[in-house]
Amino acid sequence: xxxxxxxxxxxxxxxxxxxxxxxxxxxxxxxxxxxxxxxxxxxxxxxxxxxxxxxxxxxxxxxxxxxxxxxxxxxxxxxxxxxxxxxxxxxxxxxxxxxxxxxxxxxxxxxxxxxxxxxxxxxxxxxxxxxxxxxxxxxxxxxxxxxxxxxxxxxxxxxxxxxxxxxxxxxxxxxxxxxxxxxxxxxxxxxxxxxxxxxxxxxxxxxxxxxxxxxxxxxxxxxxxxxxxxxxxxxxxxxxxxxxxxxxxxxxxxxxxxxxxxxxxxxxxxxxxxxxxxxxxxxxxxxxxxxxxxxxxx
Amino acid sequence: xxxxxxxxxxxxxxxxxxxxxxxxxxxxxxxxxxxxxxxxxxxxxxxxxxxxxxxxxxxxxxxxxxxxxxxxxxxxxxxxxxxxxxxxxxxxxxxxxxxxxxxxxxxxxxxxxxxxxxxxxxxxxxxxxxxxxxxxxxxxxxxxxxxxxxxxxxxxxxxxxxxxxxxxxxxxxxxxxxxxxxxxxxxxxxxxxxxxxxxxxxxxxxxxxxxxxxxxxxxxxxxxxxxxxxxxxxxxxxxxxxxxxxxxxxxxxxxxxxxxxxxxxxxxxxxxxxxxxxxxxxxxxxxxxxxxxxxxxxxxxxxxxxxxxxxxxxxxxxxxxxxxxxxxxxxxxxxxxxxxxxxxxxxxxxxxxxxxxxxxxxxxx
Numbered sequence: 001x002x003x004x005x006x007x008x009x010x011x012x013x014x015x016x017x018x019x020x021x022x023x024x025x026x027x028x029x030x031x032x033x034x035x036x037x038x039x040x041x042x043x044x045x046x047x048x049x050x051x052x053x054x055x056x057x058x059x060x061x062x063x064x065x066x067x068x069x070x071x072x073x074x075x076x077x078x079x080x081x082x083x084x085x086x087x088x089x090x091x092x093x094x095x096x097x098x099x100x101x102x103x104x105x106x107x108x109x110x111x112x113x114x115x116x117x118x119x120x121x122x123x124x125x126x127x128x129x130x131x132x133x134x135x136x137x138x139x140x141x142x143x144x145x146x147x148x149x150x151x152x153x154x155x156x157x158x159x160x161x162x163x164x165x166x167x168x169x170x171x172x173x174x175x176x177x178x179x180x181x182x183x184x185x186x187x188x189x190x191x192x193x194x195x196x197x198x199x200x201x202x203x204x205x206x207x208x209x210x211x212x213x214x215x216x217x218x219x220x221x222x223x224x225x226x227x228x229x230x231x232x233x234x235x236x237x238x239x240x241x242x243x244x245x246x247x248x249x250x251x252x253x254x255x256x257x258x259x260x261x262x263x264x265x266x267x268x269x270x271x272x273x274x275x276x277x278x279x280x281x282x283x284x285x286x287x288x289x290x291x292x293x294x295x296x297x298x
Numbered sequence: 299x300x301x302x303x304x305x306x307x308x309x310x311x312x313x314x315x316x317x318x319x320x321x322x323x324x325x326x327x328x329x330x331x332x333x334x335x336x337x338x339x340x341x342x343x344x345x346x347x348x349x350x351x352x353x354x355x356x357x358x359x360x361x362x363x364x365x366x367x368x369x370x371x372x373x374x375x376x377x378x379x380x381x382x383x384x385x386x387x388x389x390x391x392x393x394x395x396x397x398x399x400x401x402x403x404x405x406x407x408x409x410x411x412x413x414x415x416x417x418x419x420x421x422x423x424x425x426x427x428x429x430x431x432x433x434x435x436x437x438x439x440x441x442x443x444x445x446x447x448x449x450x451x452x453x454x455x456x457x458x459x460x461x462x463x464x465x466x467x468x469x470x471x472x473x474x475x476x477x478x479x480x481x482x483x484x485x486x487x488x489x490x491x492x493x494x495x496x497x498x499x500x501x502x503x504x505x506x507x508x509x510x511x512x513x514x515x516x517x518x519x520x521x522x523x524x525x526x527x528x529x530x531x532x533x534x535x536x537x538x539x540x541x542x543x544x545x546x547x548x549x550x551x552x553x554x555x556x557x558x559x560x561x562x563x564x565x566x567x568x569x570x571x572x573x574x575x576x577x578x579x580x581x582x583x584x585x586x587x588x589x590x591x592x593x594x595x596x597x598x599x600x601x602x603x604x605x606x607x608x609x610x611x612x613x614x615x616x617x618x619x620x621x622x623x624x625x626x627x628x629x630x631x632x633x634x635x636x637x638x639x640x641x642x643x644x645x646x647x648x649x650x651x652x653x654x655x656x657x658x659x660x661x662x663x
Binding site for chain 1: 346349370372376377378380381382383384385386387388389397398401402445449
């Protein structure tokens with residue numbers, strides 16, 4: 001279907017209809033943005049109100065009086081069950097868990113992808129298919145066997161145990177990302193490096209890893225979001241003292257006695273969500289940069 | 299003298315598919331060997347086998363007198379230039395060139411000296427700090443050559459290095475490679491599908507088809523004495539005329555009868571002593587058919603032919619006639635009076651003629 005009403009070429013006069021259409025578009029986009037931002041707005045404003053004000057005021061109203069007490073409580077004073085240390089210790093648990101798990105799974109994915117994409121060996125496709133299959137296994141299916149395995153390895157209830165679970169579960173995805181990135185790199189590159197005298201690991205370190213910035217960023221964003229936001233593994237494979245922030249958040253929200261401290265709950269939820277936001281903001285920039293640098297074109 | 303590269307009854311198959319069948323080639327130091335053939339003939343696979351990048355299924359390869367059949371590429375003392383250039387995208391030009399030396403643990407001073415030497419030789423000094431992505435096709439080509447040159451290997455391998463360049467650049471790079479070969483006196487193996495590249499560069503040509511070597515020889519041998527119909531047709535542009543003919547031996551010698559569209563056959567005489575079958579295919583290059591009176595020689599015989607097409611090409615004029623049911627191209631001088639539709643006396647140089655068997659395609663004389 002051809003649009004015969006298309007404007008003639010050249011600097012078109014700004015027809016009033018066209019301007020109206022543009023404004024309509026902006027208004028529509030603005031409404032969508034508002035719609036998406038509303039919950040965040042409510043969370044932020046609520047976290048800055050006192051309990052008094054929450055009880056008396058409207059949900060969407062701005063705070064009459066700014067108070068950061070709720071944030072302080074959420075960070076270091078809120079009670080999770082019998083302990084009242086706030087989110088802080090669990091936040092660090094999550095950092096200790098997510099950073100190594102992301103790094104290890106990303107590195108293993110890069111190595112796997114490199115081998116599967118560039119070193120054709122018998123059964124490479126079979127192994128790749130099996131790993132791909134691993135991406136489609138739901139968390140719940142893995143719970144029991146993983147718990148049993150962690151028990152046998154003596155890692156049950158520890159942060160290394162959680163790291164292990166996340167690394168194993170993540171390898172399927174990271175391998176998929178890196179493999180699909182590396183198959184687009186001409187195999188002549190490996191041949192040239194072989195003739196130049198480089199071995200398997202040298203080629204990986206000196207040629208493939210430096211090329212991989214864009215896909216590393218994608219993988220890190222993906223893995224960090226998965227691991228930081230995970231609740232099921234966190235609640236299943238941890239014990240008091242090793243719980244990640246998502247589990248602690250749940251405990252804070254569910255274990256209040258008496259008055260429900262909405263402001264503390266909101267502040268805690270925002271704190272728990274901040275790192276993933278930060279990763280998007282910081283790494284997203286590098287992601288765009290990596291794509292546009294043109295350094296990948298050989 | 300011991301051959302620097304010796305390939306003996308090499309076989310290569312992928313599963314049940316035979317890619318290369320019984321390849322035997324040997325070259326001397328300083329040779330420029332060109333592997334030429336249509337795409338899919340196995341020439342690049344053969345080069346990869348020489349480099350050690352593909353394992354071989356049978357036979358042996360020795361380089362510099364050493365058996366290299368089981369040796370890994372890095373220990374074969376070779377350097378290779380790839381069709382895609384295969385420059386390391388994240389390294390500067392200088393790092394690209396010195397990577398091989400760095401991997402081999404050669405000291406920094408030697409690296410710098412050799413880099414400077416090669417950069418001067420290839421005139422890429424201003425490019426040394428750039429990334430491959432910032433270079434033009436011709437510059438990348440030079441860097442890829444530099445990476446090979448800096449190694450000073452026993453054997454240079456080129457895998458269609460010019461096929462990604464535009465026509466003009468290709469011609470100038472071709473003469474640079476030739477100059478390089480003359481200056482270095484290095485031994486080179488070069489893969490191309492372009493028969494002109496093969497003719498201009500080689501000291502020795504291997505023509506391949508379907509994984510089988512069709513002919514090995516100097517460019518002159520390949521051009522003047524093609525071993526079979528495939529080689530005759532593949533090498534040379536415009537291609538060799540291949541005219542079906544009948545032969546008869548009488549007391550004057552060999553009589554060759556070629557059908558003409560108007561009915562009466564053309565009769566040519568040859569002094570060839572060898573016995574020929576009755577049906578043959580006569581091969582004659584366009585330049586061996588000239589306008590009568592302009593081409594001299596003892597075995598030149600003229601006969602009137604009807605001209606169907608006249609194609610002036612500047613330096614020469616090509617005319618097309620019909621003989622033996624085939625289009626026959628003759629290369630005449632530029633000022634020829636040939637007119638389409640008119641008759642013209644064409645002179646055939648029978649000293650240059652090749653005879654082929656129609657069934658097997660093999661050369662008969």
